Amino acid sequence: MTTKKTFLVLLVAAALALVAAPASAHQRPWSATWARAMQAPAGESWQGPNWSLDGFDGQSLRQELRVSRGGDSVRVTISNRYGTGPLRVTGASIGKPGADGAVRPGTLRPLTFAGRASTTVPAGTERTGDAAYLRVAALERLSITLYFSAPTGPATFHESSADTSYLAAGDHRFDPRAAAFTGRNHASYFLSRVDVGGRPSPSVVTFGDSITDGVSATPGTDGRYPDRLAERIAAAGLPYGVLNTGLSGNELLNDSATAGESGLHRFQHDVLDQPGVRTVVVLEGVNDIGLAGWLGRPLTAETLIDGHRALIAAAHAEGVRIIGATITPIAGSFYDSPEAEAIRDAVNDWIRTGGEYDAVADFDLALAEPGGDRMRAEYATLDLLHPNDAGLAAMADTIDLATL
Structure with missing residues (x-):
């Protein structure tokens, strides 16, 4: 009753x-x-x-x-x-x-x-x-x-x-x-x-793995790097929304039962289908590199670069600007090996100098020790792979707002 x-x-x-x-x-x-x-x-x-x-x-x-x-x-x-x-x-x-x-x-x-x-x-x-x-x-x-x-x-x-x-x-x-x-x-x-009504504005999508997802941010603080980027954009008076489509454990090339569809397979839905998307920042590849070593899967830098090229082509086909982020440091982490480091360095060199991305966010340079491959102590969590709150803020500060 x-x-x-x-x-x-x-x-x-x-x-x-x-x-x-x-x-x-x-x-x-x-x-x-x-x-x-x-x-x-x-x-x-x-x-x-x-x-x-x-x-x-x-x-x-x-x-x-x-x-x-x-x-x-x-x-x-x-x-x-x-x-x-x-x-x-x-x-x-x-x-x-x-x-x-x-x-x-x-x-x-x-x-x-x-x-x-x-x-x-x-x-x-x-x-x-x-x-x-x-x-x-x-x-x-x-x-x-x-x-x-x-x-x-x-x-x-x-x-x-x-x-x-x-x-x-x-x-x-x-x-x-x-x-x-x-x-x-x-x-x-x-x-x-979530959408808001009123004067329409473009959106910036941040796309990647656990580092974009923000698993190492202090819970409940909105300390992920896309959150800090949104704060910078708001402070600058720019009318952009910032959307975080990072996914912990995600790979660019391989689907996973626990880490979702590959970056290649989910890029259309998670980036290009977002209302008003203007720019995407891509940080993908560290899990492909690390898991290739763990699982004995063959991987070359050229294969990973081809995956990035596929994202660039898809974005440009829909008039979306695409920014390539360099893969962050792995030295001393559970992904570290000479083979993994060689692939990471080669992919990062292509991102920086290849001229195929519309702009570059050099997260590797922002987080690494000067002249080295290890994440700076003040930016690193215990696993030496995921940045802490200060490291995530440093990543957000690396992005030139003019490139958006």
Whole structure:
């Protein structure tokens, strides 16, 4: 039997929906402000267990993110690219986060899809929602809550979010409190893009592996190198969104069950299909080099260079500017070997001097010891492969904003 409290919640949600998604919402100009690469459900990794294999059932999933540019409204894209069946989202809301999974009172808005509170996303597809009239500033954080009344099946997700996802039993879309959200996880689920409405602007996509993804950034600090780049762009008054489509463990040439489709296979969707994409910064190849040594796979510098050339050709075919980033230091890391270093040096020399990329971001030079191949101590984590927060900031500072 429906309680009075439940009835009032549903009544308020319905009223807000009428305000949030007028019939003309689809005609608004939209600009991408945040994105994340999606991957197939996978079990426990070096980061610990996640919820992707089990999915969700009768639960509310709350996730937080930081936008790169602002607007007068927002809309959200939900992904079921790697689902095994239709994904039913019973309802969703958006607001501005408080502390530890809470949402600031007065900021909660319903998210609708074609004017309805619920939506079903077929397997292998994505669905973009309606406008929610919530004004957001550049570099402001958002909280998105999805409610699933029935089993979702295995969840399309992103393994390394560098943020916390929160889980509660029951429907807590419009509950601003954190008390019910007792589950905690490091991964993110189903959210692939956020757009803002208002004056349209181009986007810069950062594309790569765990270093772009930001797995070594301090969690919850927005310390990834694309985050720092977004801060520089905002401070300079440039109207660009910055989208992070890095994927931990990703290779340029090889698909992986745990690290997603190869850079070659996902470049169209994760870069060229993003709304308003103007420029892409590519940092790919270190996992191809390192895993070739581990697995005994044949790899030459020319093969890796040909992979980069394929990305350049695809970008130029769609009028997108493409910046090549040199592969960061590996000396002393678990990828280090004379053969690996020779391939890395050859590829980096081609990126710097080949003239095929439209511009170069020399991350290797920014992070390496002067005259050496080892990452500077002040920029390195313990594995000597992933930069720390200071190293990630140094990478962002390396990019000449004029080249964007």
